[in-house]
Amino acid sequence: MKLIVAITGASGVALGKKFVDCLPEDIEVHVIVSDNAFTVESFENRKVTLHASEDIAASVSSGSFRVDATAIIPCSMNTLAKVACGISDNLATRVAAVALKEQKKLLLAPRELPFSAIALENMQKLAALGVIIAPPVMGYYSDVSSLEEMEEFIVGKWFDVLGIENSLYERWEG
Numbered sequence: 349m350k351l352i353v354a355i356t357g358a359s360g361v362a363l364g365k366k367f368v369d370c371l372p373e374d375i376e377v378h379v380i381v382s383d384n385a386f387t388v389e390s391f392e393n394r395k396v397t398l399h400a401s402e403d404i405a406a407s408v409s410s411g412s413f414r415v416d417a418t419a420i421i422p423c424s425m426n427t428l429a430k431v432a433c434g435i436s437d438n439l440a441t442r443v444a445a446v447a448l449k450e451q452k453k454l455l456l457a458p459r460e461l462p463f464s465a466i467a468l469e470n471m472q473k474l475a476a477l478g479v480i481i482a483p484p485v486m487g488y489y490s491d492v493s494s495l496e497e498m499e500e501f502i503v504g505k506w507f508d509v510l511g512i513e514n515s516l517y518e519r520w521e522g
């Protein structure tokens with residue numbers, strides 16, 4: 349599996365990083381970051397190919413690169429709005445536009461609280477096109493007792509929806 353993960357400037361960058369760190373080793377991961385402070389070493393548990401958000405000509409910017417899925421975690425309202433309007437002015441918005449045109453899996457994890465009517469409208473528009481709108485929403489049925497476990501629950505739910513095997517959280521068994 350080939351996966352692109354873009355980390356945009358919303359609160360919750362740690363969640364995007366955790367998502368990448370928890371990915372199984374056999375997945376080829378391309379990470380797009382806008383913050384120059386990120387280095388390959390920032391990703392503790394796995395090998396990644398890092399791309400700068402400004403690098404609009406990176407390999408992943410083309411549909412011919414053929415990825416299985418693209419995830420934007422966290423997804424700022426700014427990036428959400430651009431994706432909903434078809435704007436691709438940086439690598440994160442470009443890979444989202446490519447996922448849409450190639451009809452590949454696209455997961456957005458919008459992070460804001462509360463959501464404005466504009467943000468909700470953008471999400472509704474994208475959801476109708478098949479985009480997975482999966483904000484980091486806490487769940488309490490999985491017996492979590494720490495922030496770390498809550499993050500693993502959320503990352504596990506994202507993995508589930510992308511078809512990535514995981515045992516990051518305790519599943520409801522009735």
Ligand SMILES: Cc1cc2nc3c(=O)[nH]c(=O)nc-3n(C[C@H](O)[C@H](O)[C@H](O)COP(=O)(O)O)c2cc1C
Pocket residue numbers: 355356357358359360382423424425426427428459460
């Ligand atoms: C400390 C801080 C926290 C922010 N948190 C959020 C957030 O949770 N959600 C959001 O949509 N924007 C947030 N923003 C605003 C975005 O960073 C801003 O809209 C930026 O232009 C997004 O750019 P990008 O979409 O290219 O990453 C935050 C900004 C700062 C400085």
